[in-house]
Amino acid sequence: MSLTGVSTGARTAPFRGPAARLLARSLSGAGGPLRRIALWSVLEAGPALASGWALAAALDRGFLAGEPGTGLLWIGLLATLYVVRALAERALFDPLAACVEPMRDALVTAVVDATLSRAVRGAGAYDAAGVSRMTSQVDTVRLVVGALLRTARPLTVTLIATLVGLAALAPVLAAVVAVPLAAALIAFAVSMRSVIRRRRAAVVAEEDVAASTGAVLGAGRDIAALGAVALACGTTGRSARASARASVAVAWAAAARVPIVLLGGQLPLLLVLLAGPTLVEEGTVSAGEVVGASLYVTGSLVPALQLLTGTVAGLWGQLQVVLERLAAATEPCEEPASGTVRGDAPSGYRIDVDHLTFAYGPHAEPVVRDVRLSVPEGDHLVIVGASGVGKSTLAGLLAGLERPSGGRILLGGRPVADLGTRERPAAVALLPQEAYVFRGTLRDNLRYLAPDADPAAVAASIAAMGLGPVVERLGGVDAVLEDPAAELSSGERQLVAAARTWLSDAPVVLLDEATCHLDMRSEAVVEAAFAARPGTLVVIAHRLASALRGRRVLLLDGTRAVCGTHTELLAAEPGYAALVGHWDGTAPPAGRPDASAVPGE
Numbered sequence: 001m002s003l004t005g006v007s008t009g010a011r012t013a014p015f016r017g018p019a020a021r022l023l024a025r026s027l028s029g030a031g032g033p034l035r036r037i038a039l040w041s042v043l044e045a046g047p048a049l050a051s052g053w054a055l056a057a058a059l060d061r062g063f064l065a066g067e068p069g070t071g072l073l074w075i076g077l078l079a080t081l082y083v084v085r086a087l088a089e090r091a092l093f094d095p096l097a098a099c100v101e102p103m104r105d106a107l108v109t110a111v112v113d114a115t116l117s118r119a120v121r122g123a124g125a126y127d128a129a130g131v132s133r134m135t136s137q138v139d140t141v142r143l144v145v146g147a148l149l150r151t152a153r154p155l156t157v158t159l160i161a162t163l164v165g166l167a168a169l170a171p172v173l174a175a176v177v178a179v180p181l182a183a184a185l186i187a188f189a190v191s192m193r194s195v196i197r198r199r200r201a202a203v204v205a206e207e208d209v210a211a212s213t214g215a216v217l218g219a220g221r222d223i224a225a226l227g228a229v230a231l232a233c234g235t236t237g238r239s240a241r242a243s244a245r246a247s248v249a250v251a252w253a254a255a256a257r258v259p260i261v262l263l264g265g266q267l268p269l270l271l272v273l274l275a276g277p278t279l280v281e282e283g284t285v286s287a288g289e290v291v292g293a294s295l296y297v298t299g300s301l302v303p304a305l306q307l308l309t310g311t312v313a314g315l316w317g318q319l320q321v322v323l324e325r326l327a328a329a330t331e332p333c334e335e336p337a338s339g340t341v342r343g344d345a346p347s348g349y350r351i352d353v354d355h356l357t358f359a360y361g362p363h364a365e366p367v368v369r370d371v372r373l374s375v376p377e378g379d380h381l382v383i384v385g386a387s388g389v390g391k392s393t394l395a396g397l398l399a400g401l402e403r404p405s406g407g408r409i410l411l412g413g414r415p416v417a418d419l420g421t422r423e424r425p426a427a428v429a430l431l432p433q434e435a436y437v438f439r440g441t442l443r444d445n446l447r448y449l450a451p452d453a454d455p456a457a458v459a460a461s462i463a464a465m466g467l468g469p470v471v472e473r474l475g476g477v478d479a480v481l482e483d484p485a486a487e488l489s490s491g492e493r494q495l496v497a498a499a500r501t502w503l504s505d506a507p508v509v510l511l512d513e514a515t516c517h518l519d520m521r522s523e524a525v526v527e528a529a530f531a532a533r534p535g536t537l538v539v540i541a542h543r544l545a546s547a548l549r550g551r552r553v554l555l556l557d558g559t560r561a562v563c564g565t566h567t568e569l570l571a572a573e574p575g576y577a578a579l580v581g582h583w584d585g586t587a588p589p590a591g592r593p594d595a596s597a598v599p600g601e
């Protein structure tokens with residue numbers, strides 16, 4: 001099983017499709033630093049280009065020709081090139097950082113954007129653990145790209161410079177080296193397919209271990225109570241063994257690359273040494289050129305091939321797999337109805353709930369079952385019920401955030417779930433428990449749903465919510481909230497979010513325990529302000545006082561939805577009386593529920 005749902009199929013070619021596009025997108029602003037890196041790489045290539053050539057000259061024109069001073073001069077030149085390379089390597093760190101750090105920011109932004117837009121559009125559950133896992137994968141990409149720029153780049157430069165240097169020194173020896181080297185590079189490219197396939201399988205297997213271990217740890221008490229320890233251990237053990245097998249397969253793929261170094265590095269050296277004496281005798285090459293060619297092979301080619309088949313191959317495979325997973329997770333989801341109302345716009349804002357049923361999965365028990373309800377324009381309805389009975393689910397359905405599994409909800413005659421992403425919050429404002437105050441001024445926060453609100457309207461919303469002391473403490477509505485989570489308490493954040501909703505034009509407001517962090521007095525102020533605001537108010541209550549303030553109460557008891565006034569429900573519904581008793585400890589008097597209430601029948 002893959003946690004991110006990425007296929008483990010046979011797609012093995014490196015950097016195609018979404019993974020390549022994601023990498024290109026994240027590096028799109030790095031043109032300048034990449035050009036600087038390329039420039040410094042040319043200087044870095046000096047020793048690889050000139051080492052064999054300088055050594056051959058030192059021997060042929062210096063030490064072997066009885067001119068040790070000239071020989072030393074050539075050796076000195078080579079040493080200078082090494083110093084220049086060291087300086088170039090040092091200068092590379094700045095452009096490297098300028099390349100990978102913005103890339104990390106771009107990837108994190110893409111991950112968070114995709115997760116938020118999926119959650120907002122209802123295309124997937126909000127997955128905080130997934131965001132955390134993906135941001136750690138982003139860090140892996142940053143580290144691997146940084147490491148590849150430090151290894152693969154000089155490696156490529158070295159390979160090219162070595163071949164150029166060798167060809168300039170002794171073309172015949174260059175030909176001897178080039179043929180097995182080309183064969184080795186082709187074998188390497190082919191082997192990378194299997195490396196990436198095996199590495200992908202290893203990552204998926206690791207995720208399986210994490211998932212199965214997490215499931216077992218999360219249900220530890222249940223497993224112990226069932227006496228199913230052996231069964232649970234068997235499951236996680238199988239995942240662990242599969243992961244170990246996948247890791248061994250990766251190691252075999254790495255080991256299988258050793259012959260590539262023998263083919264592309266050691267064999268050319270052998271050929272140069274075998275052919276050298278004959279070529280020297282024929283006068284085709286000098287002794288110094290044979291030694292110089294050997295230095296090109298042993299000093300540059302063999303280390304480069306070792307680096308290529310070891311570190312670089314591993315990093316490349318890792319980058320490919322991680323980018324694939326990030327690309328799958330950050331694929332944009334479709335914008336429903338391009339933010340417009342499908343079909344006709346709602347006429348009015350009466351809510352009609354007809355045989356509404358909703359389950360969180362195709363095989364799950366319905367949380368909301370066959371509910372019928374009418375909420376006329378301007379109503380003040382309070383929804384109550386035991387914890388977990390489905391109140392928030394119903395609120396989400398009324399706000400059009402969830403689509404009914406059966407039945408329908410009409411707002412002004414139009415299915416609320418069909419409203420576009422812009423019209424929906426303008427028609428139905430859902431204020432949940434977790435108030436979100438974003439970074440910026442208080443004024444921008446308050447006017448988010450009503451960008452045209454004038455200062456007087458903003459001041460009215462502040463007064464209506466009793467937010468004045470908070471605004472004063474922060475230094476006015478234009479004070480910038482740098483870190484709202486730290487600067488405001490949970491209750492203050494709820495007040496800001498409430499004022500924002502109060503200021504909006506939404507004709508229907510749903511308060512889903514939106515005042516749970518306020519004291520009773522502040523909660524009364526907020527609910528009274530919303531009740532006095534034109535439009536419909538639906539409150540999910542967590543206190544008796546909220547139920548008492550409503551015009552009607554809808555009781556969810558898990559099997560039915562019963563609607564009536566507080567007095568009527570108290571009289572006729574033992575479940576409601578029990579809830580009220582739980583809230584304030586009083587015994588319910590007798591009475592009769594509202595006959596017009598529309599429970600599931």
Ligand SMILES: Nc1ncnc2c1ncn2[C@@H]1O[C@H](COP(=O)(O)OP(=O)(O)OP(=O)(O)O)[C@@H](O)[C@H]1O
Nearest residue numbers: 125360361367385386387388389390391392393394
């Ligand atoms: N996204 C979800 N996926 C699956 N099940 C869910 C999801 N959200 C809620 N549930 C389940 O649906 C049921 C109803 O949850 P809901 O939050 O609507 O109840 P509630 O009455 O609002 O509870 P509370 O008063 O504790 O907030 C619960 O059993 C809950 O575990």
